[in-house]
Amino acid sequence: MDLSYSNAAIERALRNSAASSGFNRWSGMRLLAAGGGQVCLEIDVREDLTQHHGFVHGGIVGALADTACSWAAATLAGDVVTASYTIQFHAPATSALLRARANVIKQGRRNVSVEGQVYSVDSGGFERRVATALALIAVVPAPASTSAATRVASRTTHA
Amino acid sequence: MDLSYSNAAIERALRNSAASSGFNRWSGMRLLAAGGGQVCLEIDVREDLTQHHGFVHGGIVGALADTACSWAAATLAGDVVTASYTIQFHAPATSALLRARANVIKQGRRNVSVEGQVYSVDSGGFERRVATALALIAVVPAPASTSAATRVASRTTHA
Amino acid sequence: MDLSYSNAAIERALRNSAASSGFNRWSGMRLLAAGGGQVCLEIDVREDLTQHHGFVHGGIVGALADTACSWAAATLAGDVVTASYTIQFHAPATSALLRARANVIKQGRRNVSVEGQVYSVDSGGFERRVATALALIAVVPAPASTSAATRVASRTTHA
Amino acid sequence: MDLSYSNAAIERALRNSAASSGFNRWSGMRLLAAGGGQVCLEIDVREDLTQHHGFVHGGIVGALADTACSWAAATLAGDVVTASYTIQFHAPATSALLRARANVIKQGRRNVSVEGQVYSVDSGGFERRVATALALIAVVPAPASTSAATRVASRTTHA
Structure with a gap:
């Protein structure tokens, strides 16, 4: 699993943001790595x-895909909000992980295009694709001088 | 709110099915009415x-829309599984309901097309649209002689 | 067929814009009415x-749906560009019209949400739904003082 | 450009099918290679x-993406029909190719999941992504004994 895109400052900001979300705390989503437009959860x-x-409820699979896509956009664009996503379910998610x-x-000024995949991972670490998503994430405008890392961080202060 | 499509047998079957779902029990989704291809949750x-x-997490808004769409399909087609859905988020869901x-x-033999809307309802009962979904729900084949109500009911026994 | 939303100034602007599009001229799409966020083609x-x-090629059905959705957005937001759309095909389009x-x-500042339907119309005028679309149309920023009609019109001058 | 998946029998069947489509003849879409679930047009x-x-009309970009996705499914599943697709537009298609x-x-029994990309190719051969699609292609049932190549071929005879 290549996680070489990992950016510690961005991961810290996203984990802080997630810690202030009741749903994220309840669901127990874990951020493995984030940076440079990529994310693994x-x-x-x-x-x-x-x-x-x-099996895992489709709503949870959808929430996981949506979170991964919006966080991938946030690593580049800072504060974002999901405008739309499409998800296809390929197989039931039957594993424990x-x-x-x-x-x-593609990162545009107003919208960021993101693709995501959800995998069922068995006890031997084998991944089976259970869903594919295509998301359009809207950029929340911020002062032009702010860096992406600072803007991700700012999600926590405003939460 | 017109709920005249309500079908008691189908609602009982859907509520039984939901009662056997850990996510539905946790989230507290309530079925108000179901029947004839329509649903209100x-x-x-x-x-x-x-x-x-x-605000309400997008994953919960998505799960609510997905559940409404698949249950609407189930009122006509019995056992179903979500193949795909697209959801657009129009505004944050800020109300308590x-x-x-x-x-x-359109009900096809293999797939059922369903549209869904999610509303934020304020204390005065005023609805504000927060999301729109378009879903394709796949029909799980069953013996040809089985009625929709029996097939919805069978979801519980097999759960 | 209720076309009471018809707005002559907006229709003129859209027809001028279409006249400068090679594909629109070739395909022969006709604007019946446009105004107030609604369109009929x-x-x-x-x-x-x-x-x-x-049957009618899916690409033509998709192009018709996309055009209807983006023009509906243009009646309110002026110059626009399609960010994304989802289309479901319900039945083959077998009629001559x-x-x-x-x-x-929902009209947002950056994106406009639009839903569209395509119908096969038989010789007796009976409509059968053949496709449903859900589109996200991005607003092309323009000077704040410009009205929607002027902005639609400006699409022609810039074409 | 890796086209090693090319399967001559399947390509012949798809080209015959396209030759009987008025829209494909008019638009001038060319099949470069098809086979094993992959396609290049x-x-x-x-x-x-x-x-x-x-720029190239979005309807043409959409038709190209839809055709690529359904033909990719056809290489594995024979006769197919597009159930639904989502397309995002990233940039205007400004090149001559x-x-x-x-x-x-994922190939299911009833539906095949396909992802597609459309590129603007400049005179130096450089590709720029202009659109991304995620499609659900429905399998048209056929006698179980028929191979994919024969089934693709049968599209022409029935056309």
């Missing part, structure tokens, strides 16, 4: 994340 | 459903 | 608009 | 493919 599957067949990856396709 | 906003600005509505556009 | 089906089964309608769901 | 930009700013690539993410 994981979540441990618990009983209260499942649907009626015992879910992993999401996202990477920026 | 509500959810009370709690601290652990929020993101870092204190969220409401989702969904209705079937 | 028609297209006559010809042999060179069809796919290998003899296609009609598209679009209406703005 | 090109189109020369002409005046009647443009919009009012002189457009290229599209698509590859299957």
